[in-house]
Amino acid sequence: MDNGLVTFFDVTNCGFYRIRQAAANIQKQEELIKGSLANTLTLVTQWLNGREFSQTIPWDVDSNPFKSKVYCKDYYSDPITGQFLFVFCKALTNDSGALNGFIEDAKVGTSDTDVVRVNNKSKGRKLIYGQPMYYWFIPELNLIASINFKHSIASTENVTDYFKKCIDNYIQTQNRKVATRTIYNSKTNRDINIKSVSYMSDSNKFSMTYKFDAQLKELSVDDVSLEKLARNITHLVVRDKISSSKAVQDSLLFELFDKIRGKQSKLKRDKHVEIISEVNLDESELRAILGVYKEEQDDSSDWNNVGFRINNEDSTKWFNSYVDRKHLQIEPRLKKDDSYYPAKVLFEAIKIQQEGLLDFTKQSQLVAEEIKKAVGYES
Structure with a gap:
């Protein structure tokens, strides 16, 4: 069995926030105006649907030559639970025989052959070399989970930034305002366009910014079953x-x-x-x-x-x-072309093992209830 380490993250911000100016020496206060994790996932999957793999980077690569390239290879949304599973690909520049070559004009979610090993012939097709990143999204618990196997990597900061860039750069939301300025980049010896995005409230009385942040959730002894x-x-x-x-x-x-x-x-x-x-x-x-x-x-x-x-x-x-560690078991033979797990295949494995993977949420609720009883709090 293939053994994937599951690491959970609390979603601390996701949506459109009003930034209020605070008093001196006090941080700015953030107020969520609208949006949610479920809404963000729905908007991004609509943008991804049917796109070519090479076109799933949600920012201008030429203007950001040193930024890690992150693509989306596949996704699955479960109609019953409302949960999502995304397969991202972080591009790599070396040609190690352990890398995957993703065919750049394959469609997102395609069932056709869309990936080859670097040491196999690509039959003349252009390849993008990289490693998969598996992310499970659980909107009802406001949680994200990375699932890391030996053949994959995890980079939650890259993933949350991916969604922010999708919303800011390519998804037409109401009252979106874009300001562009040009600066000279001495490293690349050319001008680069800098884009800033803001959003007006429905009442047009204040501006907002879109945020997507997540924080590592360490499962202590209070969280485990x-x-x-x-x-x-x-x-x-x-x-x-x-x-x-x-x-x-x-x-x-x-x-x-x-x-x-x-x-x-x-x-x-x-x-x-x-x-x-x-x-x-x-x-x-x-x-x-x-x-x-x-x-x-x-x-x-x-x-x-x-x-x-x-x-x-x-x-x-x-x-x-x-610190409790959760693991996901899956048959290696379920990999596509012995390379990566398709989103739906991986989610089916999660669904079978979900009770054990999420038992800490029940335990946390029990601990909270015991604390309320101990201090005499009545709900």
């Missing part, structure tokens, strides 16, 4: 300092500490202790341990900590720095 995590934990690891004056509370987890305290009750200085105990936990037990950990953890200590080991592995994962 505790039921699934508990099943895989085989050892708990506890680090603490013990001394002659320190009393260790009785508990099954710290049973060994009690024995140490009994045998060495007259220690003259602190000792660093790490206890690794084999366990078999269920969800409720893990949740209780996390509760104790959060209450007792001393963040100022460079030693005290609580962690765990999964599936009898030797490496310890600490609760305070644990």
Whole structure:
């Protein structure tokens, strides 16, 4: 099976924003006027539909000679979930035998042969060499996910910029204003046109700018499915300092500490202790341990900590720095011409595994509800 690392990003901005001037030494305040992730995806797919691959760069390449070239090879929009899967291609300039040559006049989403390996004959057709980038868009959760395999790359900044350039440069939206100026570029020894785009509000009372930004979402222990995590934990690891004056509370987890305290009750200085105990936990037990950990953890200590080991592995994962990793499994034979996964094919694999990939959203909701109850908040 091909194993793709899935990395999630929160969409922090997507749409048309009014920029308000703020007081001195205070950042400008942004106000979303209209637009959404779903709306942006719909507009861009309409622009892409039927375009030649070489014509899917949404900016003037001649005016931006040093900007990375990003194309769109394929996309799929799911009518049931409203989710999208895009296959982008970031062009590369070397001729390594591992690269793909995308036929430049093939149509977006075509089912015909549209890609060849660099070391194969192209039969006289012009090729654009590059590597695929797979991006999954989940509008109802305001999330983006990159899916990175060994044969692909990920560049979320390039992808969000791609959508902004599509909206600003090629999609005719209401009340769009374009200003152009020319500057001389000494590196290319020629004039370059600089375009700035703004939008007027429906009332024509203020101007707006289009923004699309995303921020990495690290899945901490609060976000993961505790039921699934508990099943895989085989050892708990506890680090603490013990001394002659320190009393260790009785508990099954710290049973060994009690024995140490009994045998060495007259220690003259602190000792660093790490206890690794084999366990078999269920969800409720893990949740209780996390509760104790959060209450007792001393963040100022460079030693005290609580962690765990999964599936009898030797490496310890600490609760305070644990980052969950999601993976997508897919059959390599589903690649097109042994090169890239078509958008619909990859989305079908996502759909089958979606519950496990998105279980952190349910967990986050549960944690939020528990916090509300703890502070006496009633919805």
